[in-house]
Amino acid sequence: MGFVGIQTGFESSGRRRSLRKTWMPSDRQGLQRLEEATGLAFRFVIGRTNDRLKMSELRKEVAEYDDFMLLDIEEQYSKLPYKTTLLQSYQSLYYRLAFFKAAYTLLDSEFYVKADDDIYLRPDRLSLLLAKDCPHPQTYLGCMKKGPIFTDPKLKWYEPLSYLLGQEYFLHAYGPLYALSAEVVVSLVAIRNNSFRMFSNEDVTIGAWMLAMNVNHEDNQSLCEPECTPSSIAVWDIPKCSGWALQSRKEVIRTSSKRELLNQPNCDLTINILGSITQLKKSKLAMVAWKPFSALDSSIYRMGQTRKASSI
Template structure:
C-alpha cells in the first residue's frame, strides 16, 4: 500500500518492511536466475548427447569446456534429433512435392489481417519419426485447424490439429483471461502429430504453417523453421535427448506465455471493440435470483486458513443471516501453478468443507493490484450486486452497520467508498514505499520538491458500486498497475466520472465499547492487514463493537 495519511509508522516498522521487501525482490530474482540457469544447463546436456550420437569429438570438447555453449561445429548447433529405432534398411528416395513458395494465399505475421487476434502456435520438435506441435484456436470455430508441413521447403503432408495439447502450460497460454464478451468462449488448445516420411540420414529444415479456417491466409508457427538431424543411432541416448527436450519445450512455452502477456495489443483490441458498460445479465435459470446488496470479497492467501477461521467464527459465521440482509461474503484466494501439491490438496479440502471460497487465477507470482482485478473480473461479471467490497484479512466488519450505510444509495452506480487519503510519491529507491514509476505522477514542485499521489482509499477496506466494478472487470486486461495496490485503484478511477466518498466509519482503529465505536462499519489498524494480533482481538472487537443483528 502507499504511505498512510492517517497515523504514522515507527522507524522500526519501516525497517522491517524494507527488509521484507528486499527479501521478496531477492527471491524473485533468484527464481528467475535459477530457471534461466536450468535451461542453459539442459541445453548444454542436449548438445553433448547430440554430439555423442554423431560420434563427434565435439562432445568431449564441449564437456571439457573447450567450446562455448551452442557451438558444436557445423550443422550441430540447436538441433533436434529424429532418432528412429527401426530404420528402413534401404535408403529412401529424395523429397518430391509442391514448394513452400508455390502456395497462392498470403503468409501473414502476428498481426493477422489487422482485424482479428493473431494465431498463436508452436512447433514442439521432431522425435521418433513424428512432428509435434500445438496452437490456440477460437472455440467458436467448428473446423479443425489445418497445418501443412514442409521439409527443406518441399511439402510433405498436411495434418489437422484436433487433440488437446498435453502440457498444462500450453492450456494456460491458450485459455488466458476470461473473454469480456461473456457469450464467447476463450481459445482452446489444440495439438497435432504428423508422421514423417522416411529420409536419408542428414540435416534437414522443417517448416509448419497453420491456415485460417476460411483459407484466406496462413501463418508460420513459432520455432519454425526448425532444424533436425535424421538418424537411427543409439536409442538410449535418444531417450535422454527426448527427456531434456521436453523440459526445454515447457520452458519455451512459458516464455511464449510471457511474451503474449507483455504484448497488450490484443488486449486493447478486445476491450475497444466492446460496447459501453452493460447491465448484469443473469445466467440461464437464475432469473429469479434477487440482486445482492453487497458482495464482500475477503482477500486471502492459500495458506491463511487460521486467519479465515477467525472470521468464520465472527462476522462471517451466520451465512443465513447475511443472505437475508442481501449480503454475500467469500474469501478470494489466488491459485497458481506455483502452489505445492500438498497445499493445493489442503485448499481443495477446505473449499469442500466450508463452501465460502472463490479462487481466482493469478498465474504464479502476482502483485496485489492484479489480484483485485481478478476478483472483479471473476465476481462482478458473474454475480449481481449493487456493491462490491474488497476487504483484507483480519478486518472486522459490522454487517448491520454496513447494510444501513449502503441501503439508502443502492441505486447509485458510480461510487468509490473508503477512507480516502493521499500521500507522498517516494522517488528514492532506498526508502520504504518506493514508487518505481514516480515519473508518471509529474515533476516535483514547491519548496519541498515532493510529489503527491492522487486521492485513493486505504487498501484494507474499499467498495465500488456495480457499474464501476463491472467496468474494472471488463477492462482488466489493459489496467495499468503501480507499486501499491491502494494507489493503483485510485489511479484507475481518477479519470472516470466516479464520486469519491470518504467515510471514516470504514476505518475505525479501536473498539472502546461506546456508542461511537458501535457505529463503526469496519475495524482495522494501519500497518496490519486488519486488526493487529488477530488471535486475541478479532473475537473481542466482534463481540464488543461489531456483532450485527440476526
Template sequence: MEGLPTTTKGERRWRSKNMQTSSPSLVMAFFSCVAWLYVAGRLWQDAENRKMLSDILKKNLEQRPKVLTVEDKLMVLGCNDLDKRIAEAEMELTLAKSQGYLKNHLRQSESSSEKKLLAVIGVFTGFGSYVMRQTFRGSWMPRGDDALKKLEERGVVIRFVIGRSANRGDSLDRNIDEENHKTRDFLILEGHEEAEEERPKKVKFFFSTAVQNWDAEFYVKVEDRIDIDLEGLIGFLEHRRGQDSAYIGCMKSGEVVSEVGKDWYEPDWWKFGDEKTYFRHATGSLFVLSKNLVQYININSASLKTYGFDDTSVGSWMMGIQATYIDDNRLCCGSIRQDKVCSLA
C-alpha cells in the same frame, strides 16, 4: 518480182533508240510499284494504329467518372451522413462501456427473476492465513454453508479471495481446495498467481470475476487483517442503495516512496511528478465500488495500468471516469469513531 520486206537504215536507227529508252521506264515503273506498296502498307498500319488508339480512348472515356448529378451528390451526402452517424454510435458505445454497461449483463438482469444482491464482499487472504480465516469464521463472518446461504438470502455474499500457486497443483493449492470443500466460502481466482507483488492484479481479477458471478449493488474489497461490524456495514450499504458510480472509502493521499528497499516503495514513482505525491484514493483496508464501476474494470481489465499497490491502482482507474468520491471515516478502520464499521484486527 516481189521480194522479202526490207528495212531501211533510218528505220533500224529508230527501233534501236526506242528499245534504249524503254528500259529506264520499266525500272521506274518497278520502283513506283514498290513505293506504292510501301505507302499502302504504312497507310494500312496507320489505320490499324488509329483504330487501336480509338478503341483505347473510347474505353477510357467509358471509365471516366461521369459528371455528378444532383441525385449523385445527394447520395454522396447521404453516405457522409451515414459515416457521421456510425462515428457517433461508436462514440456512444465507447461512453457506455466506460460507464460499465454490458449488453449481456442487462439481459441477465432483465430476464432474472431473482432479487438483486446488496453486496459481494471479498476478503483478500493468502496461503499462510489459515488461522486468521478460522478466527473470522468464528467472529464476524458466518460459519458453514447454511449460515452463508441465509446471509445471501438477505442479499450479501462473502467469500475469501485467493489465487493459485505458482506451482499449480502443489500442496498449497490442494490445501485451499480441501478447505473450500469443507467451508464453501472461497472465491478462487484460477487465472491469478497468488503473490504479494501481484496484489494490484488480484484486485482486478476479483472485481471482474465477482461481477460476472453475482449481480449486486456494491462490491467490497476487505483485507484479512481487519475485523468487520457486518451489520453496521450492511446498514451502511443499504443507505447507499441505488447510488451509481460510487467510490466509497477512507480517502487519503500521501508521499510516493522512491527509494528501493523502503516500505511502500513505488516502482513507478517517477510518474507522480516532482512532488511525488499520490492522488486521492481509498485506503486498501476496506473500500466499496458500485456495480457500474466494477463493470468498467471488468471491460477494460486488460488495459488498466497497475501500480505498486492495489489501493493506488484502483484510485488511478477512478480518476479517468466520472466516479463519485465518497469519503466516510466510518470506513477508516483505525479511527476512534464509535459507529465505524471496521477495526484493526
C-alpha cells in the same frame, strides 16, 4: 445487495479461522442467515497454486466450510522478492481484476466490496451503509487518504513512477477495504490488461483508475477505524507510513472524543499490533430490508474461476 470478497492466500488459514470464530459464520446455514439478514454475500477469494500439498489443504477447507470463491489465476506474486515491488503490484492488480470480473459475472449486485482477511468487520453496519441512497451511479466508497510520495528505493512504499505524480498522491481509498458500485465494476471488467497505468501500490493504482473513470469519491472514515467504536464498520491496524487520512472536521471531532467512546460498553473486540482478533463480544445483526439472495447456491462460488471454471 452486495458481494464482499475477502481476499486471502494459501498462508492465511489462521486468519480465516479467526474470522470464522468472530464475525463470519463458520457453517453454511449461519452464512445463509447472515446473507438474508444483511443482503450481502461473503466469500473468501483465492486463486490456485502449483503446490499440490497446498491445493489439497484448500480442497479440504472448501469441503468443510463451503465459503470460497476460487479464481482461475495462479498466485505467484507472494513468492516474489521484495526488490520486485512493481512486478508484485502488477500481479496483485491482475488478481484484483480477476476477482471483480468473476464477481460481476457470477452475481448481479449493487456494490462489490474488496476486503482483506486481517480486518474485523461489522456486516450489519456495512449493509446499512451500502443500503443508503446513492446519488451517483458510479461510486468509489472507502476510507480516503492523501499523502507524500515515497521516492527512496529502500522504503516499503517506494514509488518508481514518482516523477509522474509530483509530491503528493491524489485522493484514493485505503486498500484493505473499499467498495465499487456496479457501474464502476462494469468499466473495470472492460479493461484490457496493461491498458491502464499501474503504480507500485495497489490502492494508488485503483485510485488512479477511478480518476480516469471520473467516478464519485465517497469518504467514510468508519471503514478504517484503528479501534472499535459505536460507529465503526471495519477495524484494522492502519500502517503509520501509508499516507494521511483526510482530516475533515468529522474526523477531528471523532479523534478528540476517542477516550470517551472507548469507555462505553460498545467495543466488540481488541486487535493487537499484528491485527489478530483477541476478544469479541457477540452482538445481534440488525435486520436490513434488502432482498435476500438465498437462491444463489454456494456451488456457484466454488466455480468462481470466471466462466472458464475448472475444478480444483
